[in-house]
Amino acid sequence: MNVFNMTDCDGNKVRDEGILDYIQKTVETDACCLESMRGSTGGMPSEEHTSIELTGTDRPGLLSEVFAVLTDLRCNVVNGEIWTHNSRAAAVIDVTEHSTGQAIEDPKRLSTIKQLLCNVLQGNISFMTPRITISSSGVTHRQRRLHQMMFAYRDFERLKDVEHSSRIHVCVLDCNDRDYTVVSIRSKDRPKLLFDTLCTLTDMQYVVFHGTAITERMEAYQEYYIRHIDGLPVSSEAERQRVIECLEAAIQRRASEELELELCSDDRLGLLSDITRIFRENGLCIRQAEMATRGGTAKDTFFVTDVSGQPIDPKIIDLIRQQIGQNILQVKGNLSLSPKFPREMARSFLFTNLFKSRIC
Numbered sequence: 001m002n003v004f005n006m007t008d009c010d011g012n013k014v015r016d017e018g019i020l021d022y023i024q025k026t027v028e029t030d031a032c033c034l035e036s037m038r039g040s041t042g043g044m045p046s047e048e049h050t051s052i053e054l055t056g057t058d059r060p061g062l063l064s065e066v067f068a069v070l071t072d073l074r075c076n077v078v079n080g081e082i083w084t085h086n087s088r089a090a091a092v093i094d095v096t097e098h099s100t101g102q103a104i105e106d107p108k109r110l111s112t113i114k115q116l117l118c119n120v121l122q123g124n125i126s127f128m129t130p131r132i133t134i135s136s137s138g139v140t141h142r143q144r145r146l147h148q149m150m151f152a153y154r155d156f157e158r159l160k161d162v163e164h165s166s167r168i169h170v171c172v173l174d175c176n177d178r179d180y181t182v183v184s185i186r187s188k189d190r191p192k193l194l195f196d197t198l199c200t201l202t203d204m205q206y207v208v209f210h211g212t213a214i215t216e217r218m219e220a221y222q223e224y225y226i227r228h229i230d231g232l233p234v235s236s237e238a239e240r241q242r243v244i245e246c247l248e249a250a251i252q253r254r255a256s257e258e259l260e261l262e263l264c265s266d267d268r269l270g271l272l273s274d275i276t277r278i279f280r281e282n283g284l285c286i287r288q289a290e291m292a293t294r295g296g297t298a299k300d301t302f303f304v305t306d307v308s309g310q311p312i313d314p315k316i317i318d319l320i321r322q323q324i325g326q327n328i329l330q331v332k333g334n335l336s337l338s339p340k341f342p343r344e345m346a347r348s349f350l351f352t353n354l355f356k357s358r359i360c
Helices: 017-037 064-070 107-121 142-152 193-203 237-252 272-279 314-324 352-356
Strands: 048-059 075-085 086-095 131-135 169-175 182-189 206-215 217-230 259-266 284-294 297-308 329-335
Touching: 048 107, 048 142, 064 086, 064 107, 064 182, 075 169, 086 297, 107 131, 142 193, 142 237, 169 237, 182 193, 182 237, 193 206, 193 217, 193 237, 206 314, 272 284, 272 297, 272 314, 284 314, 314 329
Parallel strands: none
Antiparallel strands: 048 086, 048 131, 075 086, 075 284, 169 182, 182 217, 206 217, 259 297, 259 329, 284 297
């Protein structure tokens, strides 16, 4: 039995009957289809667009080059999402044939798209081989797929020049008397934090038997009693360290503390190519992006920093808005940095007594 106490994005109780009914129907439907979907990526077939999945080494201007290639090939971007983390980049982009507005089906054309995008991803000296997948079946849950792609591309492996975040604390302990491993997580609270954590535990093939998640002001506390899919708890120091690194990566992938820019404009071929080129020419790096097109209108969100990862000079943002259009590009505000948490991870956080009576 799972119990969730939730609010809307503004922290208010959810009273909209339409939303509540939608949640109930979705959960009941997913529960019925759970067994048939095991092992899949959670995607549903789509004949309306072609889905492109990209993973490669991140660098300034990469997204601009990708969109420039798609524009030259007369591919219209209708939806998509891009994540960057630990010098890796992953993207799921849905495109259509500009002339027809339908999915691209010509094998030769698909091969050309794949080859030219591969050339872009290999444009610099990469420490990992880029991966590109193109299919006519779009992945409807892009964020679930992005977690899988980043995990497969081993973004949890820290590079020597990447600073470790002190605002995330993961503790993995043995619960020998019950044959579980206890995973405790303390971090800044944000939307979809629970989703990100559980996706990664699932991708690592761990089963959650008991768990709790509590938010207090801006902090979130999570605790899970887990075993591997083979029924065994975490059995070595190397495995324990890998669990810690993978969960930290899952939280950091979209813990956006960058400047958020929101674009709303009539959609057209090459729009994203032009926008990202302007960002690049003004020294902006896109750390995360979401693209959507509805009814001929493009609504895109970009999280950006300067090339060194630092906050951007407001004068540069004003200049960019003048180039693109003051009413087209809006600044949503810099996501405020929370105070750094103490380095010590208090073991008293473990809610052992809470679950003791429920563990068989």
